Amino acid sequence: MSLFMTLCGAHIRLAWRGGQTVLAVSFLFIAVTLLPFGLGPELKLLRALAPGLLWVVLAISLLTTLDKLFQADFEDGTLDRLRLLPLAFEAALLAKLCGHFLALVLPLILSVPLAGLLLNIDGARLPLLLAAMVCGAPALVMWGGIGAGLAVSVRRGGLLTVLIAMPFYVPVLIFGAAASQAALATGTALWPYLGILAALSAATILLAPFAIAAALRVAQD
Amino acid sequence: MYDTYIYLSYAATFVPLAVLIGVSFKQLNEARRLVQLPAESD
Amino acid sequence: MLKALENISAHYANPTRFMALAAKWHAPLWGLAALCLAYGLYRVAYVPDDYQQGATVKIMFVHVPAAWMALFGYSFIFFASVAALVFRHPLGHVAARAAAPVGAVFTLIALVTGSLWGQPMWGTWWVWDARLTSVLVLFFIYLGYIALWQAIDEPTRAARAASLLAIVGFINVPIVKFSVDWWNTLHQPASVSRLARPALHADFLYPLLIMGLGFLLLFLALTLTRMQMEILRQKLRRRS
Numbered sequence: 001m002s003l004f005m006t007l008c009g010a011h012i013r014l015a016w017r018g019g020q021t022v023l024a025v026s027f028l029f030i031a032v033t034l035l036p037f038g039l040g041p042e043l044k045l046l047r048a049l050a051p052g053l054l055w056v057v058l059a060i061s062l063l064t065t066l067d068k069l070f071q072a073d074f075e076d077g078t079l080d081r082l083r084l085l086p087l088a089f090e091a092a093l094l095a096k097l098c099g100h101f102l103a104l105v106l107p108l109i110l111s112v113p114l115a116g117l118l119l120n121i122d123g124a125r126l127p128l129l130l131a132a133m134v135c136g137a138p139a140l141v142m143w144g145g146i147g148a149g150l151a152v153s154v155r156r157g158g159l160l161t162v163l164i165a166m167p168f169y170v171p172v173l174i175f176g177a178a179a180s181q182a183a184l185a186t187g188t189a190l191w192p193y194l195g196i197l198a199a200l201s202a203a204t205i206l207l208a209p210f211a212i213a214a215a216l217r218v219a220q221d
Numbered sequence: 222m223y224d225t226y227i228y229l230s231y232a233a234t235f236v237p238l239a240v241l242i243g244v245s246f247k248q249l250n251e252a253r254r255l256v257q258l259p260a261e262s263d
Numbered sequence: 264m265l266k267a268l269e270n271i272s273a274h275y276a277n278p279t280r281f282m283a284l285a286a287k288w289h290a291p292l293w294g295l296a297a298l299c300l301a302y303g304l305y306r307v308a309y310v311p312d313d314y315q316q317g318a319t320v321k322i323m324f325v326h327v328p329a330a331w332m333a334l335f336g337y338s339f340i341f342f343a344s345v346a347a348l349v350f351r352h353p354l355g356h357v358a359a360r361a362a363a364p365v366g367a368v369f370t371l372i373a374l375v376t377g378s379l380w381g382q383p384m385w386g387t388w389w390v391w392d393a394r395l396t397s398v399l400v401l402f403f404i405y406l407g408y409i410a411l412w413q414a415i416d417e418p419t420r421a422a423r424a425a426s427l428l429a430i431v432g433f434i435n436v437p438i439v440k441f442s443v444d445w446w447n448t449l450h451q452p453a454s455v456s457r458l459a460r461p462a463l464h465a466d467f468l469y470p471l472l473i474m475g476l477g478f479l480l481l482f483l484a485l486t487l488t489r490m491q492m493e494i495l496r497q498k499l500r501r502r503s
Binding site for chain 1: 404406410414415423438439441446
């Protein structure tokens with residue numbers, strides 16, 4: 001257990017020192033800033049689109065962080081050493097992914113309120129949006145991890161990772177955006193959508209490490 | 222009036238298929254040719 | 264029955280034996296595909312105009328079979344990948360790699376014909392209805408799969424990575440289909456029931472099935488051609 005924590009902490013430190021958190025959050029704000037230039041500054045329109053736009057921008061920002069996930073460790077042999085630890089390889093990978101979530105994804109989600117401000121988001125919808133993101137983002141990280149694992153042996157495989165991971169993001173985006181719209185639209189309860197998102201996340205947290213481990217083993221052998 | 226769409230659809234179906242068929246056979250014949258080569262020079 | 268299939272697949276696991284089988288069935292399979300498609304096109308030519316869509320209903324006879332093949336193609340890749348990765352069948356990777364461009368082309372055809380079918384019906388070139396959207400996502404799945412094969416240099420590694428992607432991706436396909444269907448009902452577009460399922464009259468159903476069979480035979484013939492090509496390329500790589 002403490003080994004798990006150590007690995008998690010190591011990845012967090014790596015991400016922070018490499019400036020990845022700052023880069024990822026900057027990317028999020030850059031994307032959000034560009035939106036009104038494309039859509040027009042009309043506040044009513046932006047308000048209506050804001051939750052969906054923020055979900056998409058979150059997903060894309062997440063995708064840009066993926067190529068740093070395993071590549072460095074793969075190239076300098078750290079991944080090989082992870083396999084030799086007393087901890088199961090899958091668990092070690094889960095630790096790295098948790099670190100990734102805490103160091104990169106959580107800051108992104110925490111940036112959403114400010115980014116939402118730029119899009120004139122309805123304050124009442126913000127908690128719903130954030131709750132949905134917290135429930136759904138783990139699934140995005142896990143699917144992204146699968147993409148990163150498969151592409152790890154490819155130099156400059158960032159775009160390949162994005163291409164592989166993108167179809168997996170569609171269901172999460174659909175339910176995530178629906179969750180954000182839910183309460184306002186028909187007054188329906190939020191819980192079913194959050195439940196689906198949480199279920200997707202839970203399933204991927206349980207199963208993805210095995211797929212990622214298999215992918216990394218293919219690359220290492 | 223809508224016949225254009227019908228023709229375009231059938232073109233959009235069979236032209237890509239023809240290209241794929243052509244390319245596949247070209248690749249197959251190329252591979253067959255290359256496989257023969259060293260055997261001849263032995 | 265299963266044992267018989269096992270024995271057959273084991274027998275043809277040997278590439279040389281498979282190539283002999285392929286050589287024998289190659290021309291007949293292509294001939295059959297051509298005949299079936301020719302007959303299908305003949306039947307389509309005489310299809311009556313639809314009450315609502317007029318003559319443009321004829322587009323259905325290429326769009327729907329193409330979409331069927333798009334899905335069949337990925338299922339084929341999935342089963343071939345399972346055979347390769349789980350059962351270690353030597354021809355699994357070959358079959359999957361061979362089928363990929365074929366499935367991708369059918370997916371593209373489904374998208375383009377879907378768009379062309381939509382224009383006369385609803386006046387727009389694209390509509391985010393459930394089927395077209397699912398097929399679009401499927402297209403990206405194919406692209407990612409093919410890109411992975413191309414990106415990894417070492418052939419064995421590429422094969423294993425691609426098979427893994429195919430298996431993981433296949434699990435995702437029903438999730439995508441379900442979520443897209445649901446998403447579509449949520450944002451009910453103005454024109455309802457597109458490309459959708461009123462029970463097909465026999466006048467439309469039989470030509471559709473014949474075209475479907477023709478496309479299937481074409482898929483198999485193309486895949487067989489490409490499998491032979493992949494096996495030969497594998498042989499060439501082993502030599503050098």
